[in-house]
Amino acid sequence: NAGVTQTPKFRILKIGQSMTLQCTQDMNHNYMYWYRQDPGMGLKLIYYSVGAGITDKGEVPNGYNVSRSTTEDFPLRLELAAPSQTSVYFCASPTPSGEAFFGQGTRLTVV
Amino acid sequence: AQRVTQPEKLLSVFKGAPVELKCNYSYSGSPELFWYVQYSRQRLQLLLRHISRESIKGFTADLNKGETSFHLKKPFAQEEDSAMYYCALSGRPGGGNKLTFGTGTQLKVEL
Numbered sequence: 001n002a003g004v005t006q007t008p009k010f011r012i013l014k015i016g017q018s019m020t021l022q023c024t025q026d027m028n029h030n031y032m033y034w035y036r037q038d039p040g041m042g043l044k045l046i047y048y049s050v051g052a053g054i055t056d057k058g059e060v061p062n063g064y065n066v067s068r069s070t071t072e073d074f075p076l077r078l079e080l081a082a083p084s085q086t087s088v089y090f091c092a093s094p095t096p097s098g099e100a101f102f103g104q105g106t107r108l109t110v111v
Numbered sequence: 112a113q114r115v116t117q118p119e120k121l122l123s124v125f126k127g128a129p130v131e132l133k134c135n136y137s138y139s140g141s142p143e144l145f146w147y148v149q150y151s152r153q154r155l156q157l158l159l160r161h162i163s164r165e166s167i168k169g170f171t172a173d174l175n176k177g178e179t180s181f182h183l184k185k186p187f188a189q190e191e192d193s194a195m196y197y198c199a200l201s202g203r204p205g206g207g208n209k210l211t212f213g214t215g216t217q218l219k220v221e222l
Binding site for chain 2: 042
């Protein structure tokens with residue numbers, strides 16, 4: 001049982017480039033989240049989804065987009081990368097009892 | 112709005128000393144509180160949740176609604192406890208209401 005799988009692990013982007021961070025869960029959970037982790041700032045919620053076809057903004061959605069066409073997948077899209085988006089990104093999916101399973105993280109650097 | 116505060120960015124203790132990682136929260140209803148841990152080069156994982164009232168790896172945490180606190184405690188720190196600890200809050204049973212994280216406390220256990 002893989003849990004939550006994120007790809008890629010590392011990526012360097014140039015300013016203005018776009019990319020998609022992939023997130024897949026095989027636990028058949030309804031909820032999925034995207035967080036970014038910045039030093040000394042904890043985890044900030046970017047977007048979340050309560051089920052296929054339903055997404056909503058978190059605390060820091062600007063510069064990002066998401067989609068949820070299936071229960072399993074919740075990709076995060078950066079359209080025009082900016083240095084402020086340099087961060088570590090985590091995808092997570094909670095069980096019905098509230099335990100969140102996290103992906104391994106994606107370390108993104110925008111130069 | 113829900114908010115989690117972890118006042119210490121870094122806590123350094125000697126092996127065998129007691130540990131207390133502080134967490135205070137703000138929420139108008141009845142929250143669910145969690146502690147997550149991130150060991151070096153590993154993904155975030157659940158350490159414990161208040162509703163279970165359990166001890167994991169010697170750690171315990173009691174929800175104090177009067178003081179709106181959920182401090183994490185361990186009587187005797189071990190070297191392997193060195194990690195990043197995050198307190199998190201969910202405003203709805205099952206964690207379906209997005210988890211809000213504190214800024215985290217880095218615990219360093221010295222020999």
